[in-house]
Amino acid sequence: MTFTPRLAGEHARPSPSRIELWKEELGLDDADDYLSQNSDEDVDEGISKVSGDNCLSIEFQALQKELTARNAQRDELLFSVKMLSDKNRQYRSRLEQEESTKKHQLKILQKTHRSHLEEKKELIENLEALIEELEEKVAWCEGKGKTVTDGSSEKVTDRTKKLVEQICSLQSEKATLTAQLMTLQANLDAHKGRKDKEVKELKVTNEKVLKEKGELEEKIFKMQATKGSGDTDTEKQLHKLEQENDCLQRDLMDSQQKLSAVQCLNSSSENDSERLMRKLQEENERLKAHIATLETTIHKSASDFNERETKWKGEIHQLTCDLQRASQETRELTVQLMALQAKSPEVVTRIERVQVESDSSKDALEKCSSSLSQSQKETRTLRSQLTSLEAKYREVELRLAETTQQASQLELVSSEQKQVSSELEQVSSERDCVSNELEQVSKDRQEVSRRLQQLETETAARDSQLTTSQSLVQELQLQVEQHQADMTSLTAHVTTERDLLLEGHRQEVLRLQQEASERNCRLSETVSALKATIIVISPEMEQLRREYLTLKTYCRQLPTIIRCAVEQTTKRIVAALSEISQLNQELVHKYRKEMQLRKRYLNELIELKGNIRVFCRIRPKIAEDMNGPNAETVVLCDQSDDAIVHVSNKGRLNTFELDRVFQPEATQKEVFSEVHSLVLSCLDGYNVCIFAYGQTGSGKTYTMEGTARDPGINQRALQELFLQIEERSADWSYTISVSVLEIYNETIRDLLSAQESVLEVKMSPEGGLHVPGLASFIVHNVDDVNEVFSVGQENRATEATNMNEHSSRSHALMCVSVVGTNKTTGAKSLGKLNLVDLAGSERVSKSGADGARLKEAQSINKSLSSIGDVIHALRSKQPHVPYRNSKLTYLLQDSLGGDSKTLMIVQVAPVEKNVSETLTSLNFAKRVRTVELGAASKKTETSEEHGHGSRLLTPNRPTSRSTTPSRLYKRK
């Protein structure tokens, strides 16, 4: 069995998991590294390579599969067992954890409970001590308050009454004095104004006098200077001036006297006022002393009041501090209680105890609050006393107002006594001081009352806080109880559920363990059996593995080996190819030489044998080929051999070997060059026949006749003949006569004759074939030839068919007779050149012929088939060749079977739609090529023979009707 990678890939490819399991179970330690190093593909390849023994591999694969399945089952069971055991372990560990945490919590609670109890005890003791202190203080305050309220308040009221009375009397006196002082002051002011006015007037007059005096003195000085001129006049003027001076001095003395009198009046009034002032001052001093005594008494009473107030304030402050402390402690206790309630339900009982304790402290607080209320009552009584004092004070104020009214009256009376008013003012200032002091006292009283109010509000707030804390404690107790109940129910529920789950899990685990153990037993049995088989297989496996390893190493080396081999072989191939190419070139060279030789020999052989030579010309694609389907080219030339043609038909290539194959691109000139020597052989006295054969539209007429611009073999042949005649003109003179006929519907028609006469092929008495009555025209040059051709072409029967627009409906023959005469020897040669354009073979159905056309086609096909018959007879060397079956074969009897050089040009169309006709034509050509006619011979005669009259030349001689082309005319 050979290894095929494709099969190995399809059937023997194990999955990777299988390989891993296989490795594990087999314990192939050596292979592990190896397999891990290599890819899965390599393993597959290795396994497939070593699977020489089919049975073993199949058994191994089956065992592997079973093993993997069992392994999977075992793995599943193990996994489930593992899961369950894990769950069991988790539950157990959780239970243990819970138990340990509970124990720990209990220990902590016990500890905290103990510490809390101790703290509570201490607190209770402190609270008891505080309460005792507070009770003592309250008692002391009560005692003090009673004594203070009994004595001091009565004293204060009596003193204040006396003070008020004194103040009232003083104020009345002050008012009378101020009135007197005001009147005196007004009189004094008026007097002072008058005196000041008079002094001012006197001062003005004094200044005027002094001014006049200065002016007079100046005049005296001037007069003394001018003494000589008039003593009498100056003496008179001096005397006048002295008189005026005396008057003025008298006025001055009067004014001075008046001023002194005024000053005396002033001094008397001043003495009166001084006396009054003195009286007032004395009164004032007396009042001042009285006020000072009053002030001292007020000051004393105020200081006593202040001292008591400060004491009370300190006590109240102490009490409020104690209260605050107690409330703070209660708050702390409630917080601790809450914490304890949150910690454990067991604490609740202790909280209750603590609450009891806090209740006791609350009682103490209540006591404190009762003492406070008592003190508040006392303060209220004090406040009522203060209000009565205030009322009295208001009465004193009213009285004071009355005294001030009286004082104002006094002031009005004694307006002039300013000194008294000043004293009164002092008294009033003192009175203001006293009133200020009173105001201060009232302010202090207000401050005390405000503080008392504050204390009241604080105590009320504390009471409310106490009540709210109590309610909170109660709520918390309720919540703690609720939580305790919930906790107990939850723990009971959890424990029952946990027990149930544990029991279920235990049972399940036991069941699974049992199942697993059973399965394990079964699996171990199967595994042991498998292992036994594996042990049996293992040496073979080892062998296979070794082989695999060797193969693997070889495979690894293979790329390098292959690369080296490839390189070497490529080098060899390159060298060989170069050698071959050289050889080929040589061979090609030789081949060409050989081919040339072969052709030459073949030609000679053909000539010797007289074989009909066959050329093939492939028509290029024309517009008609493109119409419709099957327009692909199926006829191809062989590029290496110009005698081979390939025809592709229904996917099969048919190859034909002929004498020459012309490609579609071949020109008229190229074609003629190949027939050139053959044509010229007629000058040497040979009979030459060239005829074109092929289906309609395949290019027969194009090859033979050509177009005016690109003429065919016919015209070129005659041109070449004339050229050759020209060349040989020195030795030879030639006469070329041409006759053109057609065989149409088995009748021979002369295409150069004006009359349509029925012609027949006849055997001449000399033994040759001729057509009696056929016009023959001697042509002297190419123009004559062109005219003959044009007339012959025009007279030929053509029609349009489906296959060809200008289809030739007849076989056309141009018979050229070449008679040459050697100018020196007089020897004659008679050559004949028959150029035949056969009508096209066609399938009647394909050409769409009917009526006359059908008849044409039938006669054409008949004459062509008669050629086939003749060829067949000639090939098979039958004694009878049916030349006379048709006019065509009869007329071409010399060319096909006689002493003639014959060339058939087979025309083929290149496209697929004509492939069947192409194959028919080429098969016919193949047959024709094999026909041996025998070696051709020249038709020559010496001058002597000519003189005796040789019959060889008879059939080819121009008839009596021979004429020049100028007399040719076309048929109507």
Ligand SMILES: Nc1ncnc2c1ncn2[C@@H]1O[C@H](COP(=O)(O)OP(=O)(O)OP(=O)(O)O)[C@@H](O)[C@H]1O
């Ligand atoms: N080698 C060629 N090069 C160019 N055109 C060609 C060639 N051969 C043939 N033809 C064209 O093909 C058409 C048919 O050619 P032609 O008439 O010679 O065919 P045919 O075999 O004589 O047909 P039929 O038997 O019906 O007379 C013409 O139009 C001709 O010009």
